[in-house]
Amino acid sequence: MAQRKRTRKPLPDTPVAVTIESLAHDGRGVAHVDGKVVFIDEALPGEAVEFIYTEVRKDFAEGKVVKLLSRAADRVDALCAHYGVCGGCSFQHVEAAAQIRIKQELLAEQFKRIGKVELTESWPAMTGPHWGYRRKARMGVKYVAKKNRVLVGFRERRHPYLAEIDSCVVMHPLVGTKLLALGEMIAGLTIREKIPQIEVAIGDHDCVLAVRVLEPPTAEDIERMRSFAHTHGISLCLQPKGPDTIVPLPGEPEVIPTYALPEQGLEFKFKPAMFTQVNYDINRQMINRVLETLNLNENDSVLDLFCGLGNFTLPMAKFAGSVVGVEGDLPLVNHARENARHNNITNVEFYAADLSKDISDQPWANRKYNKILLDPSRAGASEVLHHLKKWRPEQIVYVSCNPSTLARDAGILVNDLGYKLVKAGVMDMFPQTGHVESMAWFSR
Numbered sequence: 216m217a218q219r220k221r222t223r224k225p226l227p228d229t230p231v232a233v234t235i236e237s238l239a240h241d242g243r244g245v246a247h248v249d250g251k252v253v254f255i256d257e258a259l260p261g262e263a264v265e266f267i268y269t270e271v272r273k274d275f276a277e278g279k280v281v282k283l284l285s286r287a288a289d290r291v292d293a294l295c296a297h298y299g300v301c302g303g304c305s306f307q308h309v310e311a312a313a314q315i316r317i318k319q320e321l322l323a324e325q326f327k328r329i330g331k332v333e334l335t336e337s338w339p340a341m342t343g344p345h346w347g348y349r350r351k352a353r354m355g356v357k358y359v360a361k362k363n364r365v366l367v368g369f370r371e372r373r374h375p376y377l378a379e380i381d382s383c384v385v386m387h388p389l390v391g392t393k394l395l396a397l398g399e400m401i402a403g404l405t406i407r408e409k410i411p412q413i414e415v416a417i418g419d420h421d422c423v424l425a426v427r428v429l430e431p432p433t434a435e436d437i438e439r440m441r442s443f444a445h446t447h448g449i450s451l452c453l454q455p456k457g458p459d460t461i462v463p464l465p466g467e468p469e470v471i472p473t474y475a476l477p478e479q480g481l482e483f484k485f486k487p488a489m490f491t492q493v494n495y496d497i498n499r500q501m502i503n504r505v506l507e508t509l510n511l512n513e514n515d516s517v518l519d520l521f522c523g524l525g526n527f528t529l530p531m532a533k534f535a536g537s538v539v540g541v542e543g544d545l546p547l548v549n550h551a552r553e554n555a556r557h558n559n560i561t562n563v564e565f566y567a568a569d570l571s572k573d574i575s576d577q578p579w580a581n582r583k584y585n586k587i588l589l590d591p592s593r594a595g596a597s598e599v600l601h602h603l604k605k606w607r608p609e610q611i612v613y614v615s616c617n618p619s620t621l622a623r624d625a626g627i628l629v630n631d632l633g634y635k636l637v638k639a640g641v642m643d644m645f646p647q648t649g650h651v652e653s654m655a656w657f658s659r
Contacts, residue, residue: 230265230281240321240619242305242649243277253278256372257299257308259287269373277373289313294346297380302372304385304647311646315340318641318651325618326639330626338504338640338654343496345646349386350417350474351493356398356427358407365398365407385647389422390415393447397424400443404436414454414461416487418472419495422449425461425487437464458488459546476502479530481558489547490523497644501654502530505612508638508656509586511535518584518606520570520599521591525551525563527614531588532563539579540565571598581605589613595620600627611657616644618651628657635659 235244235258244258255266256279263284270277279299293299293307306314323334357366357377366377381395390397401407406428414425432440432453441464444451450470454461463469474495475482479502485491492498505527511517511534519528522540524547532538532555542548545567555563566579571594574580580602587608589596593616603611611634615621628634639655 226268226271228267230267231278232263232265232284235260235262235264238317238321240325240649240651242309242317248276251276255280256305259290259309261285262287262290295382295384297378297382300371301369301378301380301383302374303369303378303383305372305649307647311342311345314646315342315641315643318643318653321651322618322621322639322641322653325622326625326636329619329622330624330629332622332625332629332636334636334639336638338638340640341497341500341504341642343494343500343643343646346384347386347388347391348494348496348646349383349391350415350495351491352386352390352415354394354413354415356401356410356412358402358410363402365402365410367394367398367401367413386415387417387422389417389449390424396443396447400439403439405433406430406436414458414487416472416485416489416491418485419474421470421472423452423470423472423487424449425452425454427454431455440464441467452487454488458486461487474498476530478503479506479533481529481533483524483526483529483554484557485524485550486546489550490544492526492644494644497642497652498526501614501642502527504654505588505614506530506534508612509588509610511586515586516582516584518579518587518608520587520589520596522551522565523547523590525554525565527588527590528563528565529555529558529560532560535586536562538563539582539584541568541570541579543567543569543571570596574599574602584608586610587612589624591615591620593617593620595624597624597627600624600632603628603632607659609659613655613657615653615655616650618653621653621655625655625657633659 233246237245239245243254246253253276258264264280265282266278266280268278289310291310298307326332326334355377368380371378383391409429412427416423440451452461471484473482473484513536515535517535517538519540522528522542528540548565548567551565584606634657637656637658642652644652
């Protein structure tokens with residue numbers, strides 16, 4: 216029997232007046248209408264607004280402000296002309312210091328509500344440049360036949376379509392000011408409809424753009440791309456399949472971007488599709504705080520879980536007796552080893568392992584470590600935490616990109632494993648967005 220096609224009820228189109236009660240974890244304003252919670256883009260606590268619905272579900276609804284009836288003291292005018300359409304930013308309407316305060320309050324609230332842990336002492340927030348800071352990104356590309364234009368950038372807010380933007384003020388200017396020119400160059404290629412994305416990798420000295428190509432470019436396409444790259448002082452690469460297929464344009468040298476940690480005398484090489492921190496200023500501050508907190512010496516044996524290409528591992532190895540880095544991505548592990556060789560560091564070992572699975576048979580997992588660093592993905596590190604009963608480290612520093620999973624894992628560390636949450640604080644890795652990056656310190 217054929218299933219009946221579900222019909223979607225039309226959204227109410229009449230603006231609704233509400234007063235914003237609080238902020239959700241993603242920075243949206245929270246209000247209630249007829250007993251149902253509504254999450255409203257670009258609305259701040261205390262403001263009276265008129266909004267229209269953008270989504271209505273059984274348990275909640277979403278909306279966007281169409282008229283501001285009263286203005287919160289924390290509100291500022293957005294710098295970017297594309298704000299509200301482009302989904303890359305969600306906090307440009309919030310004053311810079313208020314963005315930090317909101318994120319700090321959210322972190323403490325998540326610890327208390329999810330982890331059942333009280334944050335009694337906070338680090339001062341790490342802050343850096345508010346604009347032009349972003350050095351890594353994956354940008355979408357789309358040829359729009361009706362407009363005879365190629366769009367380059369980020370998706371619309373809460374929609375799958377690419378936003379029509381010509382610049383990006385949070386992206387490093389090497390790329391953020393060239394989106395229109397990049398789109399115009401691609402529009403002149405024969406394969407303009409076969410390019411879905413561009414991987415952006417900007418190091419201290421070099422800018423590499425890896426262009427995903429679903430069909431091989433023609434000789435004329437190659438020359439057009441080469442001319443653009445030479446004109447704008449960047450390196451263009453082609454990516455026909457996965458990240459390991461990225462190659463320079465024919466006849467061009469391979470450019471491997473680097474970033475330095477001057478205080479530790481380190482330089483990291485990385486490939487365009489590899490994970491690196493997007494904000495170099497905050498990354499340097501973050502590493503300094505880790506080193507200061509762990510207070511390493513030659514008697515320390517350190518375990519760096521979710522180590523990536525060695526961003527924390529190598530700085531810690533400058534001071535510790537030995538450091539073991541573990542990462543699930545084998546190409547990243549191989550690159551971490553290469554970075555250790557590049558920096559002449561010999562007291563580190565790197566291993567590839569899926570840290571969401573049983574690791575009890577791994578040789579490195581059966582050693583003793585007195586200090587541990589965790590830097591997991593948004594999913595957190597809950598699966599690996601039970602191994603701490605065996606390792607029994609004195610100190611743990613947890614670097615997080617998701618306050619909810621950090622709070623959950625803090626609950627395990629404090630309430631199940633007997634650690635104390637000594638300090639925590641936010642790091643403004645992604646200004647103008649709702650992303651909350653943070654660091655927490657646990658001690659036995």
